[in-house]
Amino acid sequence: GNSVTQMEGPVTLSEEAFLTINCTYTATGYPSLFWYVQYPGEGLQLLLKATKADDKGSNKGFEATYRKETTSFHLEKGSVQVSDSAVYFCALSATSGTYKYIFGTGTRLKVLA
Amino acid sequence: GAGVSQSPSNKVTEKGKDVELRCDPISGHTALYWYRQRLGQGLEFLIYFQGNSAPDKSGLPSDRFSAERTGESVSTLTIQRTQQEDSAVYLCASTRVGGSTGELFFGEGSRLTVL
Numbered sequence: 001g002n003s004v005t006q007m008e009g010p011v012t013l014s015e016e017a018f019l020t021i022n023c024t025y026t027a028t029g030y031p032s033l034f035w036y037v038q039y040p041g042e043g044l045q046l047l048l049k050a051t052k053a054d055d056k057g058s059n060k061g062f063e064a065t066y067r068k069e070t071t072s073f074h075l076e077k078g079s080v081q082v083s084d085s086a087v088y089f090c091a092l093s094a095t096s097g098t099y100k101y102i103f104g105t106g107t108r109l110k111v112l113a
Numbered sequence: 114g115a116g117v118s119q120s121p122s123n124k125v126t127e128k129g130k131d132v133e134l135r136c137d138p139i140s141g142h143t144a145l146y147w148y149r150q151r152l153g154q155g156l157e158f159l160i161y162f163q164g165n166s167a168p169d170k171s172g173l174p175s176d177r178f179s180a181e182r183t184g185e186s187v188s189t190l191t192i193q194r195t196q197q198e199d200s201a202v203y204l205c206a207s208t209r210v211g212g213s214t215g216e217l218f219f220g221e222g223s224r225l226t227v228l
Contacts, residue, residue: 004155036217043117044204044219089156100169101146101217105155 006104023090031092033073119220138207
């Protein structure tokens with residue numbers, strides 16, 4: 001079946017450091033891939049998405065590229081800020097069947113000033 | 114409201130009691146999802162509604178769990194005879210179409226604690 005594996009946290013970085021959060025997936029067909037973010041005290045919200053191979057999603061300085069050959073969708077940001085502290089979830093959705101979105105376990109990021 | 118609304122935000126109950134969790138999706142969103150998030154774990158799919166039908170109930174963990182939806186609006190998730198392992202945050206999300214490439218809009222969740 002479909003699944004998402006993302007790196008465990010917590011990840012603690014200093015402000016302006018480079019961020020990578022790894023995400024790999026297993027899926028039949030050609031899923032769409034997503035990163036969601038959950039800021040403290042708030043609900044999950046979409047950060048970025050990519051719907052086909054080699055697409056790059058980007059938002060708020062974050063980027064992720066849909067790599068079919070490595071079944072990966074790693075999240076990157078060149079210079080993190082304290083306000084980026086949150087939990088990040090990688091997710092996929094199938095392109096057929098029952099439209100089930102599958103989420104990873106989440107990675108908590110803490111950015112120190 | 115402008116977003117997905119869930120109630121109650123917090124619920125503490127005794128083992129064996131029934132609980133009902135409510136989700137009010139964004140107006141016009143035809144698809145509605147329920148997820149469960151246990152402490153330190155990912156989002157576990159429970160059930161998906163397209164309109165008021167539920168084509169996928171595969172995630173409901175036992176027959177103590179049920180859900181219904183009125184038209185394309187409010188949904189309720191009911192847990193009967195609650196157990197301690199039911200303690201979790203229950204998240205509701207909605208999206209405009211039933212397809213798989215649309216953004217999911219989440220509520221802030223209902224935190225359930227079963228004593």
